[in-house]
Amino acid sequence: MRPLTDQEMKVVLDKLANYMSDLKSLIAPLEDGDRYVFRLNHNRVYYVKLSLANLATCVGRDALLSLGTCLGKMTKSGKFRLHITALPILARGARHKIWVKENGAQPFLYGSNIVKAHVGRWSEDCPEHQGCVVYSMADIPLGFGVTARSTTEARRLDPTGIVCFRQADCGEYLRDEDTLFAG
Amino acid sequence: MAPTRTVKNKHAAPKAGSKGGSGKKRSSTDGVSKSKSSKGKKPAISATEVKGRPNLPGLNKDKKKKLPVYTDKELGIPELNMITPVGVTKPRGKKKGKVFVDDRESMSTLLALVQAEKEGQIESKMMRARQLEEIREARRKEAEKKEAERRAELEQTKEAIRRKRKRGKKGTKDGQEEDEGESVKELAATGSKATKSKKKKVSFAED
Numbered sequence: 001m002r003p004l005t006d007q008e009m010k011v012v013l014d015k016l017a018n019y020m021s022d023l024k025s026l027i028a029p030l031e032d033g034d035r036y037v038f039r040l041n042h043n044r045v046y047y048v049k050l051s052l053a054n055l056a057t058c059v060g061r062d063a064l065l066s067l068g069t070c071l072g073k074m075t076k077s078g079k080f081r082l083h084i085t086a087l088p089i090l091a092r093g094a095r096h097k098i099w100v101k102e103n104g105a106q107p108f109l110y111g112s113n114i115v116k117a118h119v120g121r122w123s124e125d126c127p128e129h130q131g132c133v134v135y136s137m138a139d140i141p142l143g144f145g146v147t148a149r150s151t152t153e154a155r156r157l158d159p160t161g162i163v164c165f166r167q168a169d170c171g172e173y174l175r176d177e178d179t180l181f182a183g
Numbered sequence: 184m185a186p187t188r189t190v191k192n193k194h195a196a197p198k199a200g201s202k203g204g205s206g207k208k209r210s211s212t213d214g215v216s217k218s219k220s221s222k223g224k225k226p227a228i229s230a231t232e233v234k235g236r237p238n239l240p241g242l243n244k245d246k247k248k249k250l251p252v253y254t255d256k257e258l259g260i261p262e263l264n265m266i267t268p269v270g271v272t273k274p275r276g277k278k279k280g281k282v283f284v285d286d287r288e289s290m291s292t293l294l295a296l297v298q299a300e301k302e303g304q305i306e307s308k309m310m311r312a313r314q315l316e317e318i319r320e321a322r323r324k325e326a327e328k329k330e331a332e333r334r335a336e337l338e339q340t341k342e343a344i345r346r347k348r349k350r351g352k353k354g355t356k357d358g359q360e361e362d363e364g365e366s367v368k369e370l371a372a373t374g375s376k377a378t379k380s381k382k383k384k385v386s387f388a389e390d
Contacts, residue, residue, distance in 0.1 A: 013293065
């Protein structure tokens with residue numbers, strides 16, 4: 001386990017900035033004087049309290065399965081891929097949001113994109129190909145995706161037109177159970 | 184020297200041995216060169232002196248010696264005449280290994296940098312989207328206007344045809360036929376209903 005390098009940190013933050021509006025809250029000092037840090041272990045990036053990270057230094061690299069919140073994984077080409085486990089952090093400071101109706105929640109959780117007919121409401125002034133967090137109508141975060149159309153274009157779209165491409169959904173906790181935390 | 188020397192070429196050895204001493208002598212006391220130095224050069228020297236150049240015997244030799252010799256660095260030629268792969272040249276004096284970002288200050292500067300960059304990108308995206316939207320709106324309006332004009336024109340022609348028909352009923356039979364011909368042509372052009380033409384056929388059969 002090690003801290004991220006300059007380049008790695010930039011890639012991770014760049015990806016997070018697609019979905020979040022306020023990044024500074026990520027490293028803001030906590031009330032007890034602690035703070036959150038980013039750690040890398042086996043290509044997976046963890047968002048963890050510094051005190052916990054310091055405790056974990058006594059655990060060997062191979063023996064350490066996971067700690068804190070797994071944000072995602074660094075690919076071999078040096079890019080960063082967000083996992084569904086990062087959803088609570090993304091949902092806290094989401095830049096753009098889409099609320100899906102009851103009839104649209106299940107198709108989304110089974111891994112399909114969001115069509116216009118399933119959208120309950122969406123954030124205004126959302127551009128095309130921008131990260132957005134998907135919520136149910138009861139404000140429960142279900143996953144995240146990338147907008148297929150801008151808000152103005154999406155209004156003119158027919159009901160079967162795709163408005164959001166799925167990136168991750170809560171169904172992955174079951175579907176990708178084997179590979180989500182290791183492998 | 185002669186007995187210890189090894190001769191590789193049998194044919195070359197006697198030649199060199201026989202002509203070696205005499206050749207040297209010849210070169211030092213060559214008649215032709217003597218004549219050149221004694222006779223031919225003297226008038227030339229005088230000519231140069233007239234022009235005002237100091238005639239030093241060593242000057243020409245110096246010029247020949249001072250042939251510029253450049254090093255590879257001066258010419259800008261790379262040491263290896265090939266592409267140096269990335270990663271082979273490492274800056275000296277730099278520390279080996281990765282540089283981690285863990286302290287709050289560097290993290291916050293990096294955060295601010297990334298956020299500003301992303302904000303700029305999103306803003307430019309939004310601006311572009313708005314501009315495109317404006318253009319689309321303008322085009323839509325233009326198309327609507329054109330459509331309205333076309334409809335108005337169509338209505339006008341329809342009205343004109345109706346008026347003509349009314350006049351034709353009041354007028355003579357020939358006039359009616361002419362009207363019919365015109366109206367059929369126009370109907371074909373505008374692509375209006377076939378029911379009217381049927382009616383006329385019926386009326387023609389009655390006549």
